[in-house]
Amino acid sequence: MQDRTDPIIAISTAPGKGAVGIVRISGHSLEGFTEILTKTKLEEKKVRFIKLKDTQGELIDEVLCIFFKGPNSYTGEDILEIQGHGGPIVLQRIVKHCLKISKLRDTATQAEQLPYLRIARPGEYSERAFLNNKIDLLQAEAIIDLIDASTEQASLGASRSLSGEFSKNIKELLSEITQTRVFIEAHIDFPEEEIGALEIQRIKEKLIKEIDISNKLLARTKNGLLLKEGINTVITGQPNAGKSSIMNALCQQDVSIVTDIEGTTRDLVRQHMQVDGIPINLIDTAGISFEKKDKIDPVEKIGIEKAWKELHTAELVIFVHDISRVFEKTYIETSLQILKEIERGQNKNTKLIHILNKSDLINENKDLELAKTYFDKLFQVNTLILSTKSSGELQKLRERILNDMGWSKDNSENVHLARSRHLQSIIKVKEHLEVAVSLFDSKILSLELIAEEMRLVQNALSEITGEYSSDDLLGEIFSTFCIGK
Numbered sequence: 001m002q003d004r005t006d007p008i009i010a011i012s013t014a015p016g017k018g019a020v021g022i023v024r025i026s027g028h029s030l031e032g033f034t035e036i037l038t039k040t041k042l043e044e045k046k047v048r049f050i051k052l053k054d055t056q057g058e059l060i061d062e063v064l065c066i067f068f069k070g071p072n073s074y075t076g077e078d079i080l081e082i083q084g085h086g087g088p089i090v091l092q093r094i095v096k097h098c099l100k101i102s103k104l105r106d107t108a109t110q111a112e113q114l115p116y117l118r119i120a121r122p123g124e125y126s127e128r129a130f131l132n133n134k135i136d137l138l139q140a141e142a143i144i145d146l147i148d149a150s151t152e153q154a155s156l157g158a159s160r161s162l163s164g165e166f167s168k169n170i171k172e173l174l175s176e177i178t179q180t181r182v183f184i185e186a187h188i189d190f191p192e193e194e195i196g197a198l199e200i201q202r203i204k205e206k207l208i209k210e211i212d213i214s215n216k217l218l219a220r221t222k223n224g225l226l227l228k229e230g231i232n233t234v235i236t237g238q239p240n241a242g243k244s245s246i247m248n249a250l251c252q253q254d255v256s257i258v259t260d261i262e263g264t265t266r267d268l269v270r271q272h273m274q275v276d277g278i279p280i281n282l283i284d285t286a287g288i289s290f291e292k293k294d295k296i297d298p299v300e301k302i303g304i305e306k307a308w309k310e311l312h313t314a315e316l317v318i319f320v321h322d323i324s325r326v327f328e329k330t331y332i333e334t335s336l337q338i339l340k341e342i343e344r345g346q347n348k349n350t351k352l353i354h355i356l357n358k359s360d361l362i363n364e365n366k367d368l369e370l371a372k373t374y375f376d377k378l379f380q381v382n383t384l385i386l387s388t389k390s391s392g393e394l395q396k397l398r399e400r401i402l403n404d405m406g407w408s409k410d411n412s413e414n415v416h417l418a419r420s421r422h423l424q425s426i427i428k429v430k431e432h433l434e435v436a437v438s439l440f441d442s443k444i445l446s447l448e449l450i451a452e453e454m455r456l457v458q459n460a461l462s463e464i465t466g467e468y469s470s471d472d473l474l475g476e477i478f479s480t481f482c483i484g485k
């Protein structure tokens with residue numbers, strides 16, 4: 001096991017060529033090493049121009065060096081930042097040279113016997129920042145989320161988490177919970193202090209208020225998770241229903257070929273888009289048909305197999321039907337068969353939106369209503385009537401996607417990015433609080449049982465900020481970071 005106190009080194013800028021590349025070294029007491037490397041004493045937080053030469057005196061690169069003395073640095077340890085020219089070879093030479101110097105120093109007559117410098121593991125700088133209390137776990141995760149953000153909203157959400165807004169919400173709830181818990185535990189420890197009915201009522205009301213806070217937190221966290229993870233969405237339906245037209249309308253560009261020839265879309269067509277800043281991975285697929293095998297083109301058949309694969313892993317399925325064919329028996333039977341097959345292979349959380357497309361082909365409003373009523377009853381759903389020929393109508397679909405995926409409009413301001421582990425913990429918080437409240441209604445009031453639930457609530461909340469996390473969890477979280485972060 002590599003030691004968490006070893007000095008570490010890594011190239012911190014992205015791989016590839018750039019104007020500038022940064023090598024970062026973090027460790028305790030790096031002054032001695034820095035002096036040997038730069039052949040000068042660096043002042044704290046002052047930029048110095050250095051001609052970095054190898055042990056034979058050959059120039060490696062002309063660099064800028066900045067020294068940060070711990071704990072006033074990103075990791076909380078000493079940090080030496082070397083800004084060189086941004087080519088992979090030159091940066092690797094700088095790293096190699098630093099590793100060599102670190103070993104030389106040991107054999108030289110230097111008094112200090114520090115461990116050798118080693119290459120950092122992915123996420124090790126942020127892990128150290130966390131371990132040295134510079135940031136909490138939510139902020140550490142936000143760093144990587146900020147780098148990964150695929151939309152402006154997601155990037156804003158990550159910045160909010162990084163600035164500690166999400167942590168503040170969690171800590172506020174944690175402090176409320178702690179107060180309530182202390183109060184209950186005090187009564188358990190000093191049973192001679194009789195607890196009155198009024199006080200019991202007060203604790204119960206406090207817990208109810210805390211459930212309310214956790215509900216709000218839950219809604220915001222769900223939003224944050226959508227923002228971070230995006231939605232894997234697959235468009236399906238029978239041939240010619242208008243799937244590719246819907247794909248193009250949502251993306252506002254011609255990504256998928258539209259014709260009135262059945263079987264136009266064969267391969268999967270993927271496009272990344274966003275709805276109100278929520279990233280969506282949209283996949284258009286071949287129209288599904290249960291025609292006899294010899295009647296179907298072999299290429300189209302492969303396309304349909306690919307479509308099924310995507311349908312079984314999608315988070316959201318947009319099922320498109322042609323409204324002008326709703327009263328055709330065989331058409332509806334095929335749609336029902338497709339639906340059955342989708343539901344058979346999917347996990348329970350997948351959401352489905354049915355669309356009755358081509359509404360422009362129906363002249364009378366009452367006929368539209370009739371088709372919708374008939375279809376809704378048959379499929380036990382609430383379909384969306386649409387026409388891809390009118391651009392305004394697509395907004396209805398966008399709103400429906402966000403709504404069905406659980407985007408909470410009331411909590412859409414100041415969204416912070418979230419991960420599923422945060423959501424799981426907040427669900428736990430809510431569940432234990434609810435159990436605690438229900439315990440007040442039991443015949444014999446047991447403060448011990450309530451206190452135990454409160455302890456579990458507190459643990460779940462502390463898990464989020466990392467105050468109560470196992471080493472395994474930390475390892476898992478930081479290993480998803482890139483090297484040099």
Ligand SMILES: Nc1nc2c(ncn2[C@@H]2O[C@H](COP(=O)(O)OP(=O)(O)O)[C@@H](O)[C@H]2O)c(=O)[nH]1
Nearest residue numbers: 240241242243244245258259260358387388389
């Ligand atoms: N009238 C009308 N035609 C549509 C609409 N959407 C698509 N179409 C037409 O239906 C045909 C099939 O569309 P396409 O998007 O390729 O369907 P797909 O096979 O499901 O991908 C094309 O001729 C489209 O122009 C619509 O809302 N109204």
Ligand SMILES: [Mg+2]
Nearest residue numbers: 243244264265
């Ligand atoms: Mg198509």
